[in-house]
Amino acid sequence: MASRNDGKQGNGLMERLLATFRTEADEHLGSMSSGLMALEQTPRGAASKTLIETIFRDAHSLKGAARAVNLESIEAVCQSLESVFAAIKAERLAVTPSLLNVLHESLDVIRQLLAMDSMSQGRRPPLVASMTRRLDEALQDMSTDMHTVPEPIVMHAVADPPAVLPSLAPETVRVSVAKLDTVMHHVEELLAPRLAAGQRAQELRETATMFATWRKQRVRLQPVLRLIERAALADSRQAQQAVGHQDQERYIATDSASGKRRELPRLLEYLDSEQLHMKVLEDRLAQLCRAAEHDQRTLANMADSLLHDCKEMQLLPFSSLLEGFPRFVRELAREQGKNAELVLQGGEIEIDRRILDAIKDPLIHLLRNSIDHGFAKPAERVAKGKSPQGRIIVAVSQKDSGKVEVLLADDGGGIDTASVKAAAGRLGTLSAQDAERVDEQEALMLIFKSGISTSPIITDVSGHGLGLAIVREKVERLGGSVAIESRRDEGTTFRIVLPLMLANVHGVIVRVGEQLFVIPVIHVARVARVVRGDVRTVENRETIALDGEAISLIPLSDVLELKRSRTDDAPADAVLVVVVSMARTRMAFQVDEILGEHEVLVKPLGRQLARIRNVAGACVLGTGRVVLVLNASDLLKSAVKHATAPRLPADRVPGEKSAKTEKQSILVVEDSITSRSLLKGILETAGYRVSTAVDGVDGYTTLRTGNFDLVVSDVEMPRMDGFDLTAKLRADEHLMNLPVVLVTALGSREDRERGIDVGANAYIVKSSFDQSNLLEVIRRLV
Structure with missing residues (x-):
């Protein structure tokens, strides 16, 4: 019941956010359209720069608002629009009539997307790809007249169809993943009747064995019955000879006993006839055993064959997951001013598609850690006698018992176990006495504890202390395990062992x-x-x-x-x-x-x-x-x-809540109505008291007049941006210790470093925004 109510509340919140977004989007589109019209009539100069800046800011705000409500189609068009206006601002692209026509058409496309339902938008309509391509072409070829609209592809009818059609059916067909999973589920269900059939066959065999044992015991009684029969006949003859005609009473008594003795042969005759019936039953049981075993083998072979074929259909080479990693590593390294090379091995090994889907995020996080924590800048690496380019190896190898090992190794600086112990001590996971007894390997395993991080600032790349804990949890949920090896200034190696299949x-x-x-x-x-x-x-x-x-x-x-x-x-x-x-x-x-x-x-x-x-x-x-x-x-x-069960303090009652569980107050500083509503809804659902401000000036005034435990702020805002707000707080003796979390679309290395310089406690990029990460960051800071 609770989960159903939670789902209803979540749906209601999303509907309210979408309604707020549409209102905000109409305002931004109206402002952009008016700005484009005015730009056509305004000569180049200060006035045109102001118009361009206004339109650029509207496009940026609309993009951020669309991302907040997961409307990727609108976000994609706004991203291309923002890039075009950035080029116009930098005077790398001239404002021509043809370009203005394309810009107006892009606004019309956004209006069409707003009129669609969320499911249609999620499928990325073709007009989105066409519009973003035309906007991107404006950046690639400045001299091309964008007024010309590409001709649509027309499917012409064939006047004379061929007389002979291909007789062969296609070798492959497309099947949705949902249907494949459904078939796999049904085939897996065959395991239960297969096991039941085997159990029934075994029970029949045991019954037949018990019956055969009983029959053998019965056969061993036959000689005893024959002796009883002969003894009874002898007693009967002796009794008849001893009876006299004069003693009537004795005759009657003897005759009665003789009658009872005559019943004994009938009993023996019946017991003899039982042998035949027992033989028939034994043959019948043996026949049923053979039939049950045959049916069980047939069902087992069919179930195993179907399960094997379905497993084969679920298998994908590891290369399908790894092929996007080199570009990811290159871009992340360049963003941080580092050089990194990724070496991939064993991509041909096949594994269950569902395992590939589940292991993708853990591998990405480990790659992030290698670049962010493991690699130093090229000059620092050279100073330590290393190559300026860091190296990461991802090697996949087949193990025994249906297992595969994924090795991820880097030649970075390794893990400082002393810092790990210190972080564990601050979190309360490791006492000072235990820290002295913990060896290197045990200290390394501490990094898998939730909340332990050696990063000085929380960003979207690192510092949460959650990533490796989540990595371990996801790997173990798949039935696998993860181990770590590290040497200071030599590098770190993760070994992930996974099953090849997720079925039985x-x-x-x-x-x-x-x-x-x-x-x-x-x-x-x-x-x-x-x-x-x-x-x-x-x-x-x-x-x-x-x-x-x-x-x-x-x-x-x-x-x-x-x-x-x-x-x-x-x-x-x-x-x-x-x-x-x-x-x-x-x-x-x-x-x-x-x-x-x-x-x-x-x-x-x-x-x-x-x-x-x-x-x-x-x-x-x-x-x-x-x-x-x-x-x-x-x-x-x-x-x-x-x-090692921990004991509660003497003054602590089991189940008693600490004072920290009381509601804490957070100020959200965000100029976008949609993003502001989204953040407010997330934090209030998590149990915080939330106030809002529309920009840095409003936020600073609110902080000076109120009492807050933390600030969540956007960076790009009018009057005072998030960087200036953070710097102003750090200069205020009353607010200098207030935790600040910057949530922004600016993800470059320079922006992150600026966030560190002004004193932000956490820096989260909206492109990788996840509400669970935000809540965990806030939990750690307050």
């Missing part, structure tokens, strides 16, 4: 008490039986020695917070353990029984239970029993927390 999972089924669980095989290092005497206690923790390494041992029932069974508490000569390994972390979990390895289909638990600690999903065994599939990453984290 091979898992080890274990029993804890009366409950069964599945642990994915990809994270199971080994299964072992350990002698109880080999369990040692180190620093109040039970450990076992495997492969020359001491591994912590913890009952799985304790990690899952289940009541211990009697077998847990009772002494035993040996314990069963499952060693779970992920990213250099290994932990042994004690279980009551290991039932073997099985192939299962993991099903989500539904939206209401989308994220439960230690649980990745559920599956149905062949017996029809529903079993939980455990999340290996959560298991390791829970085991560590259980071993």
